Each structure stands twice: as C-alpha cells, then as structure tokens.
Amino acid sequence: MTSPTLYRATILHTPTNPFTDADALHAHDDGGLLVDGGVIRAAGPYADLRAAHPDVPVTDLRGGLLLPGFIDTHVHYPQVRVIGGLGLPLLDWLDQCALPEEARMADVAYARGVARDFVGGLLEAGTTTALVFGSHIAGAVDVFFEEATRRGLRAVSGLVVSDRLLRDELHTTPERAYAEGRALTLRWHGVGRNLYAVTPRFSLSASEGILEACAALMREFPDVRFTSHINENGREIEVVRDLFPGARDYLDTYEKAGLVGRRSVLAHNVWPSDRELGVMATHHCTAAHCPCSNSALGSGFFPLRRHLDAGVPVSLGSDVGGGTGFSLLKEGLQAHFMQNLMPDGVPLTPTHLLYLATLAGARALDLDGQTGSFEVGKAFDAVHLSPAPGTPLDAVFRHASSPERALAAAFATGTPADVAGVWIGGEHVHARSEVQAV
Ligand SMILES: O=c1[nH]c(=O)c2nc[nH]c2[nH]1
Numbered sequence: 001m002t003s004p005t006l007y008r009a010t011i012l013h014t015p016t017n018p019f020t021d022a023d024a025l026h027a028h029d030d031g032g033l034l035v036d037g038g039v040i041r042a043a044g045p046y047a048d049l050r051a052a053h054p055d056v057p058v059t060d061l062r063g064g065l066l067l068p069g070f071i072d073t074h075v076h077y078p079q080v081r082v083i084g085g086l087g088l089p090l091l092d093w094l095d096q097c098a099l100p101e102e103a104r105m106a107d108v109a110y111a112r113g114v115a116r117d118f119v120g121g122l123l124e125a126g127t128t129t130a131l132v133f134g135s136h137i138a139g140a141v142d143v144f145f146e147e148a149t150r151r152g153l154r155a156v157s158g159l160v161v162s163d164r165l166l167r168d169e170l171h172t173t174p175e176r177a178y179a180e181g182r183a184l185t186l187r188w189h190g191v192g193r194n195l196y197a198v199t200p201r202f203s204l205s206a207s208e209g210i211l212e213a214c215a216a217l218m219r220e221f222p223d224v225r226f227t228s229h230i231n232e233n234g235r236e237i238e239v240v241r242d243l244f245p246g247a248r249d250y251l252d253t254y255e256k257a258g259l260v261g262r263r264s265v266l267a268h269n270v271w272p273s274d275r276e277l278g279v280m281a282t283h284h285c286t287a288a289h290c291p292c293s294n295s296a297l298g299s300g301f302f303p304l305r306r307h308l309d310a311g312v313p314v315s316l317g318s319d320v321g322g323g324t325g326f327s328l329l330k331e332g333l334q335a336h337f338m339q340n341l342m343p344d345g346v347p348l349t350p351t352h353l354l355y356l357a358t359l360a361g362a363r364a365l366d367l368d369g370q371t372g373s374f375e376v377g378k379a380f381d382a383v384h385l386s387p388a389p390g391t392p393l394d395a396v397f398r399h400a401s402s403p404e405r406a407l408a409a410a411f412a413t414g415t416p417a418d419v420a421g422v423w424i425g426g427e428h429v430h431a432r433s434e435v436q437a438v
C-alpha cells in the first residue's frame with residue numbers, strides 16, 4: 001500500500017448529479033486531498049489540511065486540474081488497432097473492419113500485444129475504470145485481465161458471446177458460452193480490481209438460447225455486471241425485429257431473458273421507443289452514450305432529453321474502435337456538439353460533461369461507493385491535466401478566471417497529451433514521458 005500523501009491542486013469533481021442538482025460542481029482553486037492506503041481520508045482547502053497534517057509529504061500538482069479518473073462505460077479491447085474505419089454504417093463496418101481483426105485474437109501472442117496497446121491507451125487518456133467488451137475467445141479474455149491487473153486498471157469485462165450472423169470463428173454455443181463464462185467469472189470476478197461482465201454481443205448475433213445461457217450465469221453470480229448493444233442503427237434494428245418476432249422491441253429481447261437490471265449497461269440507444277425508456281428507468285439500467293462512434297458510423301443523434309425525462313441513467317463510452325480514440329474529454333465535447341445541433345438537444349455545461357465522464361459511469365457500474373468523485377472514503381482514482389508549456393490549453397489554464405473556465409477549455413481542446421499523471425487506488429499508474437527539447 002502507498003504511504004500517506006497530501007495532494008495539492010486545483011480540484012474539481014461532481015459528488016452529485018448536475019442534471020438534478022444545480023450545485024453539483026465542487027471546485028477548489030487551492031484544494032487538498034489527504035490519501036492514505038489508496039483511500040481519500042480528508043478533503044478541503046489545502047491550508048486547512050496542511051495545518052492538520054504538517055508532517056505528511058506533499059505532492060504539488062498546482063498549475064493544472066485534478067479530476068476524478070475517467071470512467072469509460074463502453075469500449076472494445078480487440079478493436080484498438082482498427083480505430084479509424086470511417087464512413088461505413090454499423091453492419092458493413094463490423095464485416096469489413098471489426099470482425100476480421102477480432103478473429104485474430106485466437107492467436108494469444110497477438111492478443112497480448114493488443115491488450116498492451118489497449119490498456120495503455122485507456123490509462124494515457126486518463127481512464128481509470130472501464131467497462132470493456134472483451135473477446136469472443138476465452139484465452140484472449142484472460143490475456144486482457146492479466147494486462148489490466150499488471151497496469152492496475154479497474155476493469156469490468158467478460159467473454160463476448162454470439163452464435164449467429166458474424167463469422168464462424170467467432171461463434172460459440174449456449175453450452176460453451178456458459179462453461180467458459182463460468183470459468184472466467186471464477187478466475188477473475190472480484191480478483192484485485194477486476195469484475196466480470198456477462199456480454200452477449202447484441203441480439204442480432206445472439207439466439208434466445210445464448211441469451212438464456214447468459215441469464216443462467218447471472219443467476220449463479222448475481223453481482224456480475226451485464227452489458228450489450230441496443231438500438232444503434234436502423235438496419236440492425238430491422239434485423240433484430242425479424243429475428244425475434246415475439247419481442248415487443250429490441251430491449252424486450254434482453255428483458256425477456258431477465259438481463260435488464262441496475263447493473264446493466266446498454267450501449268448506444270440512439271433509437272429507443274418510449275416503452276424501452278420506461279423499462280430501462282424502472283430497472284435503473286444505464287444507456288452508455290458514445291457520441292464519436294455515433295458520428296463516425298452515422299448511427300444518429302442520441303436523444304439525451306428523452307432519456308433524462310424518462311429517468312434513464314446515462315454515462316459515456318468511447319466505443320473504440322467504432323469510436324475515434326480513448327479520450328473521454330473528446331467524447332464530452334462531441335456529446336456537447338451533438339446536443340447543440342439537435343432541435344431538442346440538452347445544453348451541456350462543463351459540469352454535465354465532468355459528471356458524465358466520472359460519477360455517472362461509477363453509478364452505471366455500481367462502483368460509486370469506491371470511485372467517480374473525491375469524497376472521503378473513496379479510492380484515490382485521479383487524472384492530472386497539465387498541458388505542456390506553450391500549448392493553447394496551457395495559455396487558457398494560466399489565464400483562466402475560474403476553475404470552471406479551465407474545465408471548459410479542457411473539454412474543448414484537451415487530449416491525452418495533456419494527461420500528466422493518473423492514479424488508481426493511490427497508485428501512480430501513468431506518468432507522461434516528457435519530450436526533451438532539441
Ligand atoms: O458500435 C458497435 N461496435 C461493435 O463492435 C458492435 N457489435 C455489435 N454492435 C456493435 N456496435
């Protein structure tokens with residue numbers, strides 16, 4: 001465990017939901033966090049904490065912003081090397097870009113390299129917790145959890161299961177899906193920072209039999225998480241309708257199997273019905289909004305206002321590799337842009353974006369007792385944004401009239417290059433390597 005440290009910084013976090021609480025943003029120009037054993041033990045003005053703890057070593061992070069670590073609630077591990085397949089709609093993109101690459105994960109040595117690229121990409125972007133679509137290949141899921149453990153990431157992930165309409169190499173059976181999922185759950189769920197997520201790819205590629213196998217696993221391990229895709233693309237929705245003639249709508253395919261609950265996260269939901277929103281709200285099931293992916297694949301505009309009005313929790317996902325990179329700053333900005341462009345869009349402030357990138361994700365994963373904000377008793381999961389001298393963001397930070405103004409600029413123009421340090425459970429898991437001037 002790490003020894004006690006007092007962090008001094010400009011600190012911002014959202015301990016409550018700004019969509020329902022106007023005072024959700026807590027900002028301290030010269031704030032302090034006392035961290036011991038990886039946990040926040042005290043928080044407040046730096047001067048007060050210093051006076052109370054005069055002997056504790058100080059880590060001075062002034063000149064940047066210290067935010068809770070970002071929480072990415074939808075991202076695909078085997079797709080990191082196919083980022084950038086722009087201009088194709090979902091089903092063509094899957095056929096031409098994603099699935100051929102996902103088939104390569106059968107080679108464990110290849111999967112190891114992908115896992116390194118993927119986990120490194122998350123940490124460098126300031127992501128400290130991620131709900132990760134694993135691989136269709138069980139050995140590659142082990143490789144992912146091994147790499148997440150080695151780097152210290154909080155990982156929620158599992159075997160992706162499908163039994164139709166993808167490629168033969170990626171198909172399984174309900175029996176094998178259950179057996180491999182069970183073995184992986186026993187090996188990884190609750191081990192270190194890892195949690196298991198039952199993960200049928202989407203109803204288009206999942207028979208009722210395989211959804212039932214998923215449900216059986218969830219009955220046996222009631223505290224695992226559940227994730228899948230929903231209502232992303234018009235053509236996808238039509239195919240699902242044809243495949244499940246007895247279902248009321250897309251959500252019903254998961255609902256009938258008993259897979260919708262408060263630990264369920266469904267990615268996209270660009271085209272929901274009112275019934276689906278009502279059921280998601282009743283079950284506290286979260287929609288993971290992935291605005292860069294929705295733009296890159298031309299999927300559509302996320303109806304945030306309808307989700308909020310219905311009471312459906314919403315979080316953010318990068319959806320790499322349909323998405324364009326790991327930065328939740330960029331996802332926040334794209335969410336803001338898209339709402340701005342919609343007739344009935346929700347005006348998103350920097351406070352909303354910070355909440356969506358942090359506490360909303362922790363709540364989606366039922367991890368808000370541990371992470372997502374800087375409240376006393378939570379783990380010290382943090383990202384330090386400190387732009388390189390001479391960059392435009394550095395200029396804004398140095399001249400910002402308030403921490404909120406600096407936060408707005410971080411979302412508008414920040415990138416992984418501005419992430420100077422990342423901590424998870426008090427461990428310094430990423431430090432930016434400084435480029436030497438020549
Ligand atoms: O954006 C997406 N990426 C995927 O890999 C996928 N699979 C099913 N549906 C999907 N949507």
Ligand SMILES: [Zn+2]
Pocket residue numbers: 074075076229267319322
């Ligand atoms: Zn996805």
